[in-house]
Amino acid sequence: MSDGRERVIWDTEYPGFGLRFRASGRKTWIVSFRQRKVRRTVTLGSVSEMSVRQARREARRILSEAQLDGLPTKAKARMKSAPLFSDYAEEFWADYARHWKATTETRNQSALKLYLLPYFGEMALDAIQKTDIARFRDGLSARPQIFNRAIPVLSVMMKYAEQLGYRRIDSNPCRGTPRYKTRLKERYLTPIEYRRIASSLNALKDRFPEAVTIIWLLIYTGARFAEIQKLRWEYVKPPRLMLPDSKTGPKTIYLNAQARAILDAMPGKKQSGLIFPSRTIPDKPISIVNSWPVIRHHAAIPDVRLHDLRHSFASIAIRDGISLLVIGKLLGHVLPETTARYAHLADETIQDSASRVCSSIASAMGGNQ
Numbered sequence: 009m010s011d012g013r014e015r016v017i018w019d020t021e022y023p024g025f026g027l028r029f030r031a032s033g034r035k036t037w038i039v040s041f042r043q044r045k046v047r048r049t050v051t052l053g054s055v056s057e058m059s060v061r062q063a064r065r066e067a068r069r070i071l072s073e074a075q076l077d078g079l080p081t082k083a084k085a086r087m088k089s090a091p092l093f094s095d096y097a098e099e100f101w102a103d104y105a106r107h108w109k110a111t112t113e114t115r116n117q118s119a120l121k122l123y124l125l126p127y128f129g130e131m132a133l134d135a136i137q138k139t140d141i142a143r144f145r146d147g148l149s150a151r152p153q154i155f156n157r158a159i160p161v162l163s164v165m166m167k168y169a170e171q172l173g174y175r176r177i178d179s180n181p182c183r184g185t186p187r188y189k190t191r192l193k194e195r196y197l198t199p200i201e202y203r204r205i206a207s208s209l210n211a212l213k214d215r216f217p218e219a220v221t222i223i224w225l226l227i228y229t230g231a232r233f234a235e236i237q238k239l240r241w242e243y244v245k246p247p248r249l250m251l252p253d254s255k256t257g258p259k260t261i262y263l264n265a266q267a268r269a270i271l272d273a274m275p276g277k278k279q280s281g282l283i284f285p286s287r288t289i290p291d292k293p294i295s296i297v298n299s300w301p302v303i304r305h306h307a308a309i310p311d312v313r314l315h316d317l318r319h320s321f322a323s324i325a326i327r328d329g330i331s332l333l334v335i336g337k338l339l340g341h342v343l344p345e346t347t348a349r350y351a352h353l354a355d356e357t358i359q360d361s362a363s364r365v366c367s368s369i370a371s372a373m374g375g376n377q
Contacts, residue, residue, distance in 0.1 A: 103168070205303075225270060
């Protein structure tokens with residue numbers, strides 16, 4: 009019910025946009041602005057006829073036109089009224105998402121829906137500033153990985169907004185914003201753990217035949233899980249797997265004798281098609297989301313991830329004296345910096361070798377200095 013007073017509640021984010029309460033009880037959206045030194049107030053519509061999002065969008069259009077009033081026509085034509093971030097997100101996704109890999113699209117869509125839209129959705133696209141990015145970052149201090157995944161998506165969106173004319177060129181507010189430093193998870197299987205997982209794979213091969221085969225191939229090739237999970241028979245070109253696409257583009261995976269023996273022993277070999285199809289949906293690859301936890305608990309390595317098998321492959325290679333350059337080739341790294349994360353393992357191996365050599369010398373000298 010109305011209290012008989014007329015008043016306006018102004019929006020704190022959009023100066024000039026407000027909600028007017030009439031003495032009659034009627035509530036309307038309004039926008040107030042100065043145009044050529046004259047204060048004007050425009051009624052946008054009633055609350056019952058127009059949502060707050062619609063009202064804000066219309067207010068921004070009117071304010072933009074008022075700001076451009078009196079400017080040269082050519083300059084006026086070059087400028088576009090920026091939409092709300094939520095509205096722009098739909099346009100961006102329709103244009104851009106198809107150019108990502110499927111896994112990247114899924115990950116970016118999650119970041120957009122769960123974190124970017126709830127925070128920036130009601131903000132005008134051209135009003136987002138570095139201070140807003142900083143507040144968004146601070147709000148995720150307890151979950152740094154989420155911010156680190158979301159900020160690249162937001163940065164791409166801001167850059168594309170510039171190309172569309174919604175923001176000034178070189179105004180990307182994400183530029184220069186540091187990501188949270190996170191400790192890379194490094195988990196390498198020990199010789200004892202390798203024996204335990206081998207024992208468990210042999211014990212569970214009848215219960216989880218496809219999963220066990222996939223894990224053996226991961227152990228022997230150092231491949232990424234998706235590369236083996238989605239492997240097709242037409243990619244098998246002994247002594248290699250020739251993948252037309254992967255996380256880093258076309259890739260060659262080299263098959264050692266053990267990996268070749270596993271593939272040769274598989275029943276139902278074909279000329280083409282998925283090697284590990286789902287039992288319920290043959291056109292989709294199998295999922296081992298339920299079998300892998302059972303296998304790793306059986307092996308008493310509950311903290312080991314599938315990707316740790318790839319890290320362990322690199323670790324063993326380094327301990328066998330293989331150079332980082334060759335390891336990068338085996339793992340399919342495009343950039344040497346990616347392989348460099350294993351450099352400390354090489355240093356440890358060299359240090360261990362140096363210690364053993366010195367120990368042998370000291371022993372031969374009878375401990376005399």
